[in-house]
Amino acid sequence: MLRLETRPTPSSTFVLASPLIALAATVAIGVMLFVLLGKDPVQGLQMFFWEPIKSPYAWSEIGIKATPLILIALGLSLCFRANVWNIGAEGQYILGAIFAGGIAMGATPDSPRAIVIVILVAGIVGGMMWAAITALLRDRFNANEILVSLMLVYVAEMVLSYLVYGPWKDPQGYNFPQTVTFAKPTQVPRLFAGLRLNIGLVIALFAVAGMTVFLFRLFRGVQALVGGLAPAAARYAGFSSRGALWTALLTSGGLAGLAGALEATGPLGQLTPYVPVGYGFAAIIVAFVGRLNPVGIVFSAILMSMFYIGGELAQSRMQLPKSITGVFQGLLLFTLLAADTLIVYRVRWKSTAGARIAGAKA
Amino acid sequence: MNEIALLLAATLNAGTVLAIAALGLLINERAGVVNLGAEGMMLVAAVVGYAASVHSGSDVLAFVAGAAAGALLAAVFGLLVIWLNTNQYATGLALSLFGVGFSAFIGQPYTRERLSERTQFEVPGLADIPFIGPALFKQHPMVWIAIALTFFLMWWLNRSRSGLILRAVGESPESAHALGYPVRLIRLAAVVAGGALCGVAGAYLSTVYTPLWVEGMVAGRGWIALALTTFATWRPIRVLLGAYLFGGVTMLQFHLQGQGVQIPSQFLVMLPYVSTIVVLVLISSNAAWIRANMPASLGKPFSPGG
Numbered sequence: 001m002l003r004l005e006t007r008p009t010p011s012s013t014f015v016l017a018s019p020l021i022a023l024a025a026t027v028a029i030g031v032m033l034f035v036l037l038g039k040d041p042v043q044g045l046q047m048f049f050w051e052p053i054k055s056p057y058a059w060s061e062i063g064i065k066a067t068p069l070i071l072i073a074l075g076l077s078l079c080f081r082a083n084v085w086n087i088g089a090e091g092q093y094i095l096g097a098i099f100a101g102g103i104a105m106g107a108t109p110d111s112p113r114a115i116v117i118v119i120l121v122a123g124i125v126g127g128m129m130w131a132a133i134t135a136l137l138r139d140r141f142n143a144n145e146i147l148v149s150l151m152l153v154y155v156a157e158m159v160l161s162y163l164v165y166g167p168w169k170d171p172q173g174y175n176f177p178q179t180v181t182f183a184k185p186t187q188v189p190r191l192f193a194g195l196r197l198n199i200g201l202v203i204a205l206f207a208v209a210g211m212t213v214f215l216f217r218l219f220r221g222v223q224a225l226v227g228g229l230a231p232a233a234a235r236y237a238g239f240s241s242r243g244a245l246w247t248a249l250l251t252s253g254g255l256a257g258l259a260g261a262l263e264a265t266g267p268l269g270q271l272t273p274y275v276p277v278g279y280g281f282a283a284i285i286v287a288f289v290g291r292l293n294p295v296g297i298v299f300s301a302i303l304m305s306m307f308y309i310g311g312e313l314a315q316s317r318m319q320l321p322k323s324i325t326g327v328f329q330g331l332l333l334f335t336l337l338a339a340d341t342l343i344v345y346r347v348r349w350k351s352t353a354g355a356r357i358a359g360a361k362a
Numbered sequence: 363m364n365e366i367a368l369l370l371a372a373t374l375n376a377g378t379v380l381a382i383a384a385l386g387l388l389i390n391e392r393a394g395v396v397n398l399g400a401e402g403m404m405l406v407a408a409v410v411g412y413a414a415s416v417h418s419g420s421d422v423l424a425f426v427a428g429a430a431a432g433a434l435l436a437a438v439f440g441l442l443v444i445w446l447n448t449n450q451y452a453t454g455l456a457l458s459l460f461g462v463g464f465s466a467f468i469g470q471p472y473t474r475e476r477l478s479e480r481t482q483f484e485v486p487g488l489a490d491i492p493f494i495g496p497a498l499f500k501q502h503p504m505v506w507i508a509i510a511l512t513f514f515l516m517w518w519l520n521r522s523r524s525g526l527i528l529r530a531v532g533e534s535p536e537s538a539h540a541l542g543y544p545v546r547l548i549r550l551a552a553v554v555a556g557g558a559l560c561g562v563a564g565a566y567l568s569t570v571y572t573p574l575w576v577e578g579m580v581a582g583r584g585w586i587a588l589a590l591t592t593f594a595t596w597r598p599i600r601v602l603l604g605a606y607l608f609g610g611v612t613m614l615q616f617h618l619q620g621q622g623v624q625i626p627s628q629f630l631v632m633l634p635y636v637s638t639i640v641v642l643v644l645i646s647s648n649a650a651w652i653r654a655n656m657p658a659s660l661g662k663p664f665s666p667g668g
Contacts, residue, residue, distance in 0.1 A: 004446070085451055137639070141647040146398065146451070147589045148642060154582050154635040162628035281459055288452065321470040323577075326463020330402075333456040334442075341446040 004345040014342040019289050019300065022336035029331055039318055047318065048310030060195035064267055065305035068259035070204040070297055072283035074211045075252025077292040082248040088134060088149025089256040090280025091156035092127040096257025097264040098160055099126030101271040104182040104264065105168065111185040119186055120261050127257015128250050130156065135249040139242055161273050168271065179271040188266040200262040207255065211294040256280060285333045304329065369617055370497040374505050377609025379567050381508045383587035384601045385515060386559025391591055392519065393552035394532040394659040398454025399439050401584030402461020403432045403557050404564035409469035411565025412575040416475045424569045425562050432561020433554045435461065440553035444546050447663040462578065472575045480573060502570050508602070515598040528552060532657035535664040545664055560584065582635060589638050593645050595655035611637050
């Protein structure tokens, strides 16, 4: 009989191996799925693991998708480490896009280039304000942050919908639910001529460095960690769990808002009801697969972006629904959680006869 | 007058979806397991139930298929959290995220399908009573089943041996284990039962309530059902009343729109979500009361002998 034995100390090997095991399991299930649907599995794997990385153009598209995922997942990793279950990053992302869009709409072709900075800061503020609602209700009224942050995603979607169908609708937009196309100075600078990749990726990588320093070098980071891992120890040390709650939620709200602002003024260039595409939820998976570690998050964000692009390719070239991306994303988190068991436990084969003898001796 | 009767009828109908899902979640939470995968289970069950109805034309088969889909997903969740001791929040979240993607994936062909003519139910004679008739006696039998289920659970959790064992597992798994009860199997059974009921709720939504399959159609009802168990402090009767209250809020938005009230529709659609937050704040601010009523081992893993 297979038995789980608790390891004396958690295995650091499996902390790193577990995402790879999960990826292998997801690929295996994916291959089975392709065969089951009568599609060529080799072509399927190509769509997900070769096409998205085969050219500079392809890498630029990966970078565009990885930017919001990295930013949001960094904030979520802080939340999850502090044991704050913010699963409403999607809503904070939408508010960031709304705040940024509100400023960008007012820009004219003559606006100074520095308006980009104002726009991005507005996005951060928007995301922080939305996350602050969750923090306040948790802190002041003990309301469960999982449910509050998630309900606020639906509310944020409706706020966006109201604006683009109502007061912010482009009067010359043939009645489509969309704002005006933002003036040129609002556009986030691009990194290379001819590629869509923009400076957002550089900002995201700076955020990775910043979060690494914060988590592993600064006192407040330590406070958040201890508050999450051992609330009693944190109280004994005089750390405030309220402080950790606010720090985690405001940071992750701000980062998600920044991601929304970058998306609105980068690839999108206007607000529509289709601003939210699920990055806020996918980033939860990115954070876990990246082991809640800033550098790990970069790799898992690249992987998740490959899933997105692979899904789009599978739709156009293999006549598969694009939602296959969501299936693989969900499977990856499932298999990861299962594989994580190996971090804390060792699997031992024990014959029942052996167990009985051992029992008799004792 | 008649309009109010119709509003009442619609409220009971909308509340039934929430009530069945929340009563299911109440069972597994009473055994100590939180399943945040409700939304995902309901979505997959909604499309599976819809497909079953399209192919067979039978509502009963749709409910059975939905229940089976919910139970199967819940079983996978249960194996992970009960035997592998994975984090209940993260695993439930994984189930919800998977359910969103998987339901959209398998549901794609069914967005174009329509169901056969829906049966109108009415209790002969009683349905003609003014006011009460249209409100109460022209309902799908599931509305009555939800009420019956509520009273059954009230009896079962308080008066039956097996119900008390379930609660013992949720309050103190160590004591239940020491008394020789198979804690893990009982928890798995509770999780599977919860998933099956979420599945029935999902199938009811797509085959009777709407009746349509649209991507993401559960629209947060799984999460609201999770909130309902807390609002109700884990009591079946309060779950039912809370579900009707939220059903009423949902219906109020259509009613106000019908009345030509000059509020942008988006603010009306927000109502159930905002109400959930408001009620959550009102109930949770009394932390001691929540703690006193919450199953003591809720969310905590249990391993026998270790």
